Amino acid sequence: MNNFLFSIFQLNRDESDKVPGYFVVSNAPINVEGDNLPSSREGTSPAEPYPEETLEEIATLLYQKVEQFSVSFAAAEGNRQSDYIELVISIHGFSNSKAASIKRFQEIHNYINRETEKLPPHLGNNLVYIGYRWPSEPITGANGNFFKDKLIPAFTALPLLPRSLFLIGIVAVILLLLPQTSPFFFHSLLGGMAWLTLVTFMTLFLSIFTLVLLRLSGYFRDAYRANHFGVPDLVEFIRQLDRAIVRQAITKDIARVKSSLAQLTTILTQKVTLHLPTANGIENICAMVVKDYCQDRTVELSKFVGLDREIATIAAKIIELETDTEFVAIRDGTISFLESKSRNYWQYRNRIKLSFIGHSMGGYLVTDVIRILSDVFDSRSIGTLGLTNKLPSSKIGRVFRLGRLVLIAPDIPINTILSGRSNFLQSALRRFEETYLFSSEGDLALRLASSFVNYFSFPARLRASGYRLGNLAIRDTEKYGIVNLDKVKKNPPHPFSLDCLFVDSFNLSQSLKEIQAKSYRNREDIREKVYRLFTYLDCTDYTDFGQKSRSKPYRLLTIARRRWEPQLIYYLRLILANIFGGKDTHGGYFEGEFCQSLMYNLAFFGCAGLIDSLTTQALNSPINQSKLNELESRINQCERQYLTMRQDAKPEVQQQLKRLAAELVELRKEQKILMRQSALSYLSKECKNKKIQMILSPERYAVDILGRDRKKVRWEILNSGNGE
Incomplete structure (x- = not known):
């Protein structure tokens, strides 16, 4: 079993690539018991690199880019506020194998490198790309063996009572279906009682069978892994990267405290020698411990082995806990000087911009990561108990700031863009500079699977509340393009109404305005309109060249609906097309050339x-x-x-x-x-x-087209009245 939280690999790249790419994979197991199970052994490599080395490589790369940009722009025209080094992280969705994830990440990496060839040099040289894989479980099993990896564990994991009822239920179903048993059931009292008993066992069998099917779908298991493995591991990766970049800046100033480090080393060597008087090389090890501790108040004991580790452990405890006045004064003064220099370094340079691409459940994972990384005690994020008047900082950690969020078919409830307590997405949205939502009305993975399995776990009173953001559609079905372009041009920043957005399923068709009115009757006027921060792209009818045909465009996400056709018939045809016709209603966004251009250019370069x-x-x-x-x-x-x-x-x-x-x-x-x-x-x-419908966020028009100040525009948009 891998002892590291995650592994880091470099994506395949050519020497001509401007944008370096990396693949970060969480080493959390598929099953909580660990990697000894068949379904947890996916993709292990005996020769994978140490993650600390690759993490240090990424940190060095980002730091060098910051240095190069600072020098080049300072020499040319000063350090402009619009120039950032950018790190873009993409996260896959539900039920993805490691091979499929790497393939998708490599495609994104290749695409953006082709795009940067057409752009000015600084627009490619300021980018770094990372694909992050959390421990998702493919429906076919981690190793492609459905029977061994999925079916057998699903049965053996059943508690004893349900397993017994399941087996008895199978016998009951067989007996009920046998034609020879029918005369016995309906010609005597004993037979009738036997029939009722068998029907009861059959009902219990069907209930347990439904639970087994839900387990085999992997949805709840993936949701658990995303929440408890994927989120913490990505948070830790970003924290470790932040720490490594800070160390890069501090290393520059180590030479300026050389005399202080020498004094600390001398005193520490004397104290360690008292514990290990016969040990050799104490002074060299103490020098390394002092340097490590003064850089970020920790000592990396993993780089020491044998007796050296014992010496380093004692030295680390002494340097941390020592109370000698002279020693403490030198130690704290050195650390204070280095930390002050590090703060000043980032104060006068633009932070590294951190952007995310989240597909399906990966979108949910992103929002949780941002909620954890955010500084909740920042005065700008506290506001009032009315949940409004908040413009929190986009700064994350010591070196990052949030840039863009691109959600593609996100497995997130639609309520999260409405005003109310259920809006856990709100805190993340306010911190990003730009947010985009790609959705499709016909996304079956979200419309059927996600909505069905969330029926008994999501605390919703209305059926519409259980639908996902990835199924959101734009009201004007007769018009494609940017449907609100004329309005934002006439009166920027012109807000749009929730009436423009709706969910449509079988006999249900409701706008978000109607759902808002039914769900939240408390003073909606004091709530922020966070839905206005999104730019919405409804790709339901998206037609383009794809993998099936490079000569003739076709619908990539849905099929055409006949004018006379009832919705039920249409969705049955769509289900058949999804199963047998190769129509990818959930991931077809990644097949079309134009949609790829929109998603990746928005994520890497912004609106x-x-x-x-x-x-x-x-x-x-x-x-x-x-x-x-x-x-x-x-x-x-x-x-x-x-x-x-x-x-x-x-x-x-x-x-x-x-x-x-x-x-x-x-x-x-x-x-x-x-x-x-x-x-x-x-x-x-x-x-x-x-055939894509888009609602352009009024913030994007006011800021990116007219060049207005983003903070002022955002305040107006979040707190102004309803749009019409």
């Missing part, structure tokens, strides 16, 4: 980056072309004037130069806005061609 990447195609169309040409002419004229006059030192000329410089800034800003508006219109057109 502004996606829009800027479309500018060239957008400007090839006649939209706003004349106005752009006019702006370009004015900018050129202003620049010529500025260059002509800047040599003149007269005060009145200098004043005019300042005016021209300010005018030039405004003209370039206006040009940028117009170009991004054109690109946004082009994106809407492309979404329309692919």
